[in-house]
Every structure is written in structure tokens, then in C-alpha cells.
Amino acid sequence: MTVHIPPPPLLETAGVDPDEALSILQGALHGADDGELFLERSESESLVFDDGRLKSAAYDATEGFGLRVVAGETAGYAHANEISAAALRRAAESAALAKSGHAGAAAEGPRATNQKLYDAVDPLAFPAFSDKIALLQEIDAWARARDPRVVQVSASIVGERRAIEILRADALKVQDVRPLVRLNVSITVEKDGRRETMSNGAGGRAGFETWVAPERWQAQVDEALRGALVNLEAVDCPAGEMDVVLAAGWPGVLLHEAIGHGFEGDFHRKGSSVFTGMMGKRVAAPGVTIVDDGSIAGRRGSLSVDDEGTPTSRTVLIEDGIMVGLMNDRLSARQLGQRATGNGRRQSFAHQPMPRMTNTFMEGGKDKQADMIASTRRGLYAANFGGGQVDITNGKFVFQCTEAYLIEDGKITAPVRGATLIGDGATALTNVTMIGDDFAFDPGVGVCGKAGQGVPVGIGQPSLKIGGLTVGGTAV
Known part of the structure; x- marks a missing residue:
């Protein structure tokens, strides 16, 4: 009923x-x-x-x-x-x-x-x-x-x-x-x-x-x-620089935090984003297309209109590795000479609106996750994430894996505990080497914080292989 x-x-x-x-x-x-x-x-x-x-x-x-x-x-x-x-x-x-x-x-x-x-x-x-x-x-x-x-x-x-x-x-x-x-x-x-x-x-x-x-x-x-x-059954995770394969769906929270905030218009209006001045330039590996779309029916981050009354829309941020767009509220759009994209959001009536993500995701590619694993001699398969910390001005991040496995000689082996991923969003984007054909959204649990305001968001991605990420571990 x-x-x-x-x-x-x-x-x-x-x-x-x-x-x-x-x-x-x-x-x-x-x-x-x-x-x-x-x-x-x-x-x-x-x-x-x-x-x-x-x-x-x-x-x-x-x-x-x-x-x-x-x-x-x-x-x-x-x-x-x-x-x-x-x-x-x-x-x-x-x-x-x-x-x-x-x-x-x-x-x-x-x-x-x-x-x-x-x-x-x-x-x-x-x-x-x-x-x-x-x-x-x-x-x-x-x-x-x-x-x-x-x-x-x-x-x-x-x-x-x-x-x-x-x-x-x-x-x-x-x-x-x-x-x-x-x-x-x-x-x-x-x-x-x-x-x-x-x-x-x-x-x-x-x-x-x-x-x-x-x-x-x-x-x-x-x-x-x-x-x-x-x-x-997990063993302590070894530390070091290695290739990382991310599962589809919720692991897109890494890209959401490490990259997404850098495409919000207020940071560009203030010149504080690591991506400021990069419009029209390559900021990611070929094949990487990242979108924010608040107009997907029923999704957690969707809104019929944003908190300024602007209809939400599909906004392409990166297309085939090239920066092509920003997420704007009305103030940032006017100051930057761009259009409002329906990303003006507020936690409640007690808060001012600001540019915020809605459903932010990387589109799928053509690679198979099995091939990502098979092509990795030594690496980590990150199946799920917990919390993390990100510096929006430079994109540096630290994320905790709640479920991860070693990849050894092209095969997933032991589950590991204590794994963290350390890097920066701009570098991670350029080091994407394989993009899966298995795109998935998260199950509908995301909450994004910014300037003391929390709003519900959606996240998504296909499986990804990223080269040269620093993995923090607990193995002695």
C-alpha cells in the first residue's frame, strides 16, 4: 500500500x-x-x-x-x-x-x-x-x-x-x-x-x-x-605501491570524494580546486567519462528540482578524459558565466544552498573485470569501502577498505584487513588503465558532507583498474 x-x-x-x-x-x-x-x-x-x-x-x-x-x-x-x-x-x-x-x-x-x-x-x-x-x-x-x-x-x-x-x-x-x-x-x-x-x-x-x-x-x-x-579469514595487508582493481558500484565513493568535489562551481569561483583552469584540458585517461545526474528516477541523490528551484539535469564533467563541465548553483553559474545545472542543494531551511553533487558516476567501458585481475601480477582487489578523508584543494585522499583481497600472479588470493588506499584524485584519474563493462550504482546509502551540511547522494562506477596507487597496510 x-x-x-x-x-x-x-x-x-x-x-x-x-x-x-x-x-x-x-x-x-x-x-x-x-x-x-x-x-x-x-x-x-x-x-x-x-x-x-x-x-x-x-x-x-x-x-x-x-x-x-x-x-x-x-x-x-x-x-x-x-x-x-x-x-x-x-x-x-x-x-x-x-x-x-x-x-x-x-x-x-x-x-x-x-x-x-x-x-x-x-x-x-x-x-x-x-x-x-x-x-x-x-x-x-x-x-x-x-x-x-x-x-x-x-x-x-x-x-x-x-x-x-x-x-x-x-x-x-x-x-x-x-x-x-x-x-x-x-x-x-x-x-x-x-x-x-x-x-x-x-x-x-x-x-x-x-x-x-x-x-x-x-x-x-x-x-x-x-x-x-x-x-x-583475512590476513594483514602488505603495504606498498601496486595496481588496484576497484569493484563496481559503491567503490565509486573514492572518485566521488577525491574528484567530485573538485568539479563543484564554488571551488572554481574561488580558485581553490585542483582542477581550476583545466576546462578543455585532459585531466583523466582516455575513456574516462564522469557524469553528475540528479534527474534519474528514484535514485537517492535525485531531485525533481534543486533547492533553488532549478530542474536537475545530466551534467558531463569529464568526457573521454577531457574536462568539459562543472556543477553549478545559481550564484556560481552567474559568477562563472555558465548555466545553473540543478546542483544548488542545502541540508535544510537553516542552511544556504551551495553547489553539491547528486548522483555522480563514471560511465562503463568495454573491459572485463576478470581480465583486470588476470593482467595484475601483484595488486589489490578493493571490493568495498568504509570511511575516508579527502583534501578538496589538492584531491589527496586516504580510504579504508572494508573488504579487499590480494592479487597474486593474476589471481585473487587471500582476503586482507587493514588496507587503505592513498593517493590524489588527479593522478588516480590519469592512471586508470582499464574500465569495466559492468557499471553499477551503489545500493542507495550515500551521504555527502560539505561545509557542515550533509545531503543524500548517489554513487556509481564500473570495475576499474588503476595503476600505481599507494596501499597502506598492517603487515609487519
Whole structure:
């Protein structure tokens, strides 16, 4: 059962006359270059079943607005968790200080669109609360019965529904209802006093129907269990420079972090990206094509419109190794003389929008993963990643592998623990030697952080072979 709820008129629901709100906004933006009123009502629910019991159940509801006035490169921003005419007036007075002494011309607004990438469903309404608890109990029992070495299971289910409304000075009003769900399973196994844990998650912009189907969550359990059992047998990873084969799908997080941020327009506007000034030049090996696309139906990083009201789109960043594009919000697009690409995103009404990735991925090639392995004398096969650290200004990264194997004489051999990948995004791009024909997206679990804001994102890639990466290890 899917519960469809149309976008609510947030101003009217809060008892604010839309004409009065428009008048306040127009006064604040008079003489400014850009700006908008962003309203939001968000509801979220999370349940965690851990150690054989319901450990936590949380419900959160917030609403509020943010009013932005942009003058040149300066932005005034005021927000409040009270939607009222009085709060709007106070916010307008504060934000309008940004245009002091500025005489600008209002930028043309975003184009209208009927693009709908997901239904206006309410994940909190179905399944019922009691059914969600029963599902988590079933997952726990089923996972423990799969293998006697299972000693701990943690399962969680998270649903969110965000309704947003954007009002511009030209009276354009954009509404969107954004569902988001995720089901996660974590399994700990033990053998001879050694414990290993592996997680598996999945989700997207829809109701829970797909993810609560038994065949779906059972596959998640089996994958988490498989990874944990593999790591029980893992040996310490040797260190050194070697060729690395990355699996398809989630390992694209390495490219997302080490490369993706360097193609966000604000870093180019400020001249702080390692790729600044490289437009039209070769920045990657031939065959490497990287795209950001927020217009893919149902994906975790997708949006019908971004948080400035611009329709999302497919933006090619690198084409056959040549830098050809950037991800822009409206401010960066205007300053750089480019188009807004639908990448203006914000964590909530309390945050200003900035250029952010949506679904960022490398397109597939023609090589077989088996050939990548066979052509590697000594290397590492990185099947899965955990956390990592990246310096956006130079692209240097350190990523931890949660599942990895040695490659010896063209064959995958022992699983290893403690493996880290060390390098920089620009060099890694140019050292791609083989691109697989097995493109895959991640299962729908990505969250990207930037300047203190977190937003859901999608990641994808085919299998890749990268030469000369530094592998950090724990072997003595």
C-alpha cells in the first residue's frame, strides 16, 4: 500500500497570506541580483533493533523557512523555525543588509518544469509502526539462524518525507515532496575469539514496498554475512605501491570524494580546486567519462528540482578524459558565466544552498573485470569501502577498505584487513588503465558532507583498474 500525499501549501497551512509573503520577499530583493524564500516541513522516523530488542524509536518533525538575498558574491541569509508574517519581515530586514550600497539587476529565474522523479508518498504512513518493528524482529531472527557464528545483529529502518516550497520575487512558486527510505543490516560474526562486522544497506526515493520485500532484505542479510565471514579469514595487508582493481558500484565513493568535489562551481569561483583552469584540458585517461545526474528516477541523490528551484539535469564533467563541465548553483553559474545545472542543494531551511553533487558516476567501458585481475601480477582487489578523508584543494585522499583481497600472479588470493588506499584524485584519474563493462550504482546509502551540511547522494562506477596507487597496510 502506497500513501500518496500531495504537496501542502506551506504558507497557507501556516496561516500566512501568500500575497503578503510575496510582497515582503519582493521588498527584500529589490536591487539585489538573486534570492528566494525557501520553506520546508520535514518528518522523519527511525527504528533500530539491536542485540535482540528494539533499542530506539525516534520521530522528528521540523518546519521553517530561509530567506536569501544575493548581491554580487555576497549573500544575506536569515532563517526561522516559525513560519509567520512577522518572522518573514524580521528575516527580510536582516538578509537585505547584504545589498547595502548594491544596485543590481534581478537574475532570470529557473525554468519551469513538470519533471517528477518520485511519487509524493509518505514512508512514515506505511508499513504501520507495529509492522516495522515486526519486520526488524524477523530480520534479526532470520540473520541469527543463517550461521552459528553470528553473535550480533543490528537492523534499522529510516523513513523521511520533506515537503519544500520555493517562492521567488517574480511570483514563481515551486513545490516538491521528497520521500527517502533506507533499510540497513549489520552482522557480527565470531570464530576462535576473533570478531568481524559487516553492514549492508539499501534505499532510495520511494515508499518502503521494495525494501521490505523478503527477497530484498534477505539478500542484504546474506551479503552482510558473506562479507563478515570473509573478513574472519583475512590476513594483514602488505603495504606498498601496486595496481588496484576497484569493484563496481559503491567503490565509486573514492572518485566521488577525491574528484567530485573538485568539479563543484564554488571551488572554481574561488580558485581553490585542483582542477581550476583545466576546462578543455585532459585531466583523466582516455575513456574516462564522469557524469553528475540528479534527474534519474528514484535514485537517492535525485531531485525533481534543486533547492533553488532549478530542474536537475545530466551534467558531463569529464568526457573521454577531457574536462568539459562543472556543477553549478545559481550564484556560481552567474559568477562563472555558465548555466545553473540543478546542483544548488542545502541540508535544510537553516542552511544556504551551495553547489553539491547528486548522483555522480563514471560511465562503463568495454573491459572485463576478470581480465583486470588476470593482467595484475601483484595488486589489490578493493571490493568495498568504509570511511575516508579527502583534501578538496589538492584531491589527496586516504580510504579504508572494508573488504579487499590480494592479487597474486593474476589471481585473487587471500582476503586482507587493514588496507587503505592513498593517493590524489588527479593522478588516480590519469592512471586508470582499464574500465569495466559492468557499471553499477551503489545500493542507495550515500551521504555527502560539505561545509557542515550533509545531503543524500548517489554513487556509481564500473570495475576499474588503476595503476600505481599507494596501499597502506598492517603487515609487519
